[in-house]
Amino acid sequence: MGDLESNKNGYPSNEIVQSFAWHDLTVTVKDRSTKTPLSILTAAAGIVSAGEMLAIMGPSGSGKTTLLNALAHRVAAAGASTTGAILANGQTLSLRLVRDLSAYVEQEDALIGSLTVRETMVFAAQLALPSSVTRREAFQRVDDLIQSFGLQTQSDTIVGTPIKKGLSGGQKKRLSIASRLVTSPKILFLDEPTSGLDSALSLEVCSYLKKVGRRNNLIIIASIHQPSSATFQQFDKLCLLSRGKTCYFGPVAGCVAYFDSIGYPIPAETNSAEFFLDLINTDLDKDGEIVRRTAQICEAWSQSADQEQLDATIKTSQSNASQSSLSEYHSEKPRIWMPPVVLLHRSWIKAYRDVMAYGIRVAMYFGLALLMGTVFLRFDTQQAYIQPYINAIFFSSAFMSFMAVAYVPAFLEDLHTFHQERANGLVGPLSFLVSNFLIGLPFLFLITCLFAVVQYWMTNFRASPSAFFTFIAWLFLDLLAAESLVVLIASVFDVFVVALAITAFANGLWMCVDGFLVPMNTLNVFWRYVFHYIDYQAYVFQGMMVNEFQHRTYDCAGSDASYQCSYSSDLNSIGKIRGTDVLAEFSIHTGLEGEWFGILIGIIFGYRLLAYLVLMRK
Numbered sequence: 001m002g003d004l005e006s007n008k009n010g011y012p013s014n015e016i017v018q019s020f021a022w023h024d025l026t027v028t029v030k031d032r033s034t035k036t037p038l039s040i041l042t043a044a045a046g047i048v049s050a051g052e053m054l055a056i057m058g059p060s061g062s063g064k065t066t067l068l069n070a071l072a073h074r075v076a077a078a079g080a081s082t083t084g085a086i087l088a089n090g091q092t093l094s095l096r097l098v099r100d101l102s103a104y105v106e107q108e109d110a111l112i113g114s115l116t117v118r119e120t121m122v123f124a125a126q127l128a129l130p131s132s133v134t135r136r137e138a139f140q141r142v143d144d145l146i147q148s149f150g151l152q153t154q155s156d157t158i159v160g161t162p163i164k165k166g167l168s169g170g171q172k173k174r175l176s177i178a179s180r181l182v183t184s185p186k187i188l189f190l191d192e193p194t195s196g197l198d199s200a201l202s203l204e205v206c207s208y209l210k211k212v213g214r215r216n217n218l219i220i221i222a223s224i225h226q227p228s229s230a231t232f233q234q235f236d237k238l239c240l241l242s243r244g245k246t247c248y249f250g251p252v253a254g255c256v257a258y259f260d261s262i263g264y265p266i267p268a269e270t271n272s273a274e275f276f277l278d279l280i281n282t283d284l285d286k287d288g289e290i291v292r293r294t295a296q297i298c299e300a301w302s303q304s305a306d307q308e309q310l311d312a313t314i315k316t317s318q319s320n321a322s323q324s325s326l327s328e329y330h331s332e333k334p335r336i337w338m339p340p341v342v343l344l345h346r347s348w349i350k351a352y353r354d355v356m357a358y359g360i361r362v363a364m365y366f367g368l369a370l371l372m373g374t375v376f377l378r379f380d381t382q383q384a385y386i387q388p389y390i391n392a393i394f395f396s397s398a399f400m401s402f403m404a405v406a407y408v409p410a411f412l413e414d415l416h417t418f419h420q421e422r423a424n425g426l427v428g429p430l431s432f433l434v435s436n437f438l439i440g441l442p443f444l445f446l447i448t449c450l451f452a453v454v455q456y457w458m459t460n461f462r463a464s465p466s467a468f469f470t471f472i473a474w475l476f477l478d479l480l481a482a483e484s485l486v487v488l489i490a491s492v493f494d495v496f497v498v499a500l501a502i503t504a505f506a507n508g509l510w511m512c513v514d515g516f517l518v519p520m521n522t523l524n525v526f527w528r529y530v531f532h533y534i535d536y537q538a539y540v541f542q543g544m545m546v547n548e549f550q551h552r553t554y555d556c557a558g559s560d561a562s563y564q565c566s567y568s569s570d571l572n573s574i575g576k577i578r579g580t581d582v583l584a585e586f587s588i589h590t591g592l593e594g595e596w597f598g599i600l601i602g603i604i605f606g607y608r609l610l611a612y613l614v615l616m617r618k
């Protein structure tokens with residue numbers, strides 16, 4: 001049963017959920033220090049009707065996010081267990097129903113900087129909307145939301161990247177909210193939608209939210225921190241928490257009278273939100289006075305007629321539940337192939353627009369090719385160049401893969417967007433990783449070609465088309481493996497500095513054991529058997545070495561009378577060194593290239609598979 005009832009602007013209004021309620025909602029965690037059960041939200045209860053906007057307010061650490069997450073059926077806190085009931089139209093909501101009926105706007109925006117406002121909205125629609133919504137309807141919905149959130153003049157403005165300014169903070173937040181509304185959720189959760197905004201922008205965001213909520217009959221629940229008077233007045237209801245306990249739940253319009261009735265009249269000309277927060281902010285406590293006062297306020301609430309009335313309203317909604325059944329409601333899902341296609345398209349736009357993510361990396365690899373080409377310049381087949389050739393091969397493979405660390409920030413940005421889209425049920429790890437892999441292919445191939453064209457010929461590696469293309473193939477697989485390693489490490493450690501440090505360390509390790517610094521037959525058994533054989537750089541190094549040395553001979557120093565050959569070879573007597581004898585010094589065998597190609601591809605897919613398992617588990 002979908003809701004096809006659209007208002008005249010093309011946005012479906014909520015005709016399904018008349019009320020959203022919860023009671024006895026308790027969240028318990030294992031206390032970090034004492035390791036005993038600790039209740040961080042205690043017996044919370046509340047009800048919000050369609051078209052209403054609830055503010056969850058309280059000092060820092062009071063449990064706002066915990067309550068919001070518990071209501072949205074998200075992990076309320078690390079290792080938390082949640083008890084109590086969550087109801088819509090008086091019926092208990094399953095996880096699937098909550099997911100189908102609601103959307104969640106995270107505190108941090110996960111917008112893609114290089115997309116315009118309209119593109120962001122269109123991609124959000126394509127990712128989420130089922131095939132029953134026509135293209136025309138989807139575009140109409142997008143245009144309506146852009147207009148409703150006052151973004152029509154910024155429609156073609158990009159969100160903003162570190163080097164190109166785009167939207168203001170308030171506009172970004174409005175876009176984040178609008179993009180979550182594209183699926184027409186009936187219940188919208190927002191975690192601190194005004195955080196980081198000044199009071200004027202906070203008011204702007206909340207008044208747009210209120211307007212859209214009213215017009216479309218939505219249930220809006222937002223945690224909020226220290227709103228200005230004007231922002232506070234945008235909300236219909238207030239849930240005031242302190243240390244996980246309720247201090248007040250009810251209409252914003254009634255809270256001043258309520259606090260007056262329990263002995264806390266608000267002085268004239270005072271911001272009521274600020275007054276309530278100061279009243280219960282135990283962080284400011286010096287002599288235990290505020291803790292005592294807060295306990296008394298919570299106690300007063302639990303004994304109050306308002307609380308009794310709230311319980312009665314929730315009970316009534318439960319007893320009327322059978323009148324409207326939600327159980328057959330299910331939101332239709334988009335076609336299965338849509339998410340990877342949309343992600344690919346989106347990444348493609350990002351790739352050619354976002355100079356930071358890609359342009360700088362292209363410039364860096366080009367600069368590196370020029371650097372290497374001019375340092376390792378015009379070698380010939382004198383034996384004096386054998387070692388520099390080997391160095392050039394090592395440097396091409398190892399340093400290029402080392403520089404994959406430059407991909408960490410771009411991947412983390414994508415990962416951040418993925419986490420939010422996944423939490424909203426839009427994208428799964430497989431779609432994300434497949435599109436990430438596919439979009440990387442042309443880009444890495446471009447870098448490989450750019451680098452090889454410059455460096456291969458400047459250095460004077462073996463001049464034959466097949467040798468050149470074989471070099472390209474090794475380098476391409478090298479970069480693909482290096483990027484796959486970044487994907488794996490950053491999926492496990494999604495903190496920038498940590499991912500960067502671990503990727504750099506891992507590539508340093510692979511460099512040490514790839515058979516260049518210490519030839520394989522000399523490498524000690526630990527490093528050889530534990531790391532060398534799983535080192536993707538080792539296969540690239542060996543492959544490139546064979547490509548260069550297998551079919552070449554080198555001239556020894558000296559003249560006919562006495563040659564001085566630095567590598568022993570059966571050709572020493574005629575003043576030459578066979579390239580394969582150089583390979584033998586490094587314990588590199590020929591004829592195994594196919595096997596190495598296979599192993600490299602296996603390592604690349606192994607990294608991707610591990611990344612998939614990590615993302616699945618998270």
Ligand SMILES: Nc1ncnc2c1ncn2[C@@H]1O[C@H](COP(=O)(O)OP(=O)(O)OP(=O)(O)O)[C@@H](O)[C@H]1O
Nearest residue numbers: 029030031032040059060061062063064065066077
């Ligand atoms: N394992 C735990 N052990 C002890 N306290 C915990 C644990 N997990 C969460 N808490 C506490 O639970 C409280 C609720 O956190 P929550 O994030 O919901 O608060 P908040 O009101 O949203 O805070 P803020 O405004 O700072 O975001 C915090 O004081 C937090 O320290």
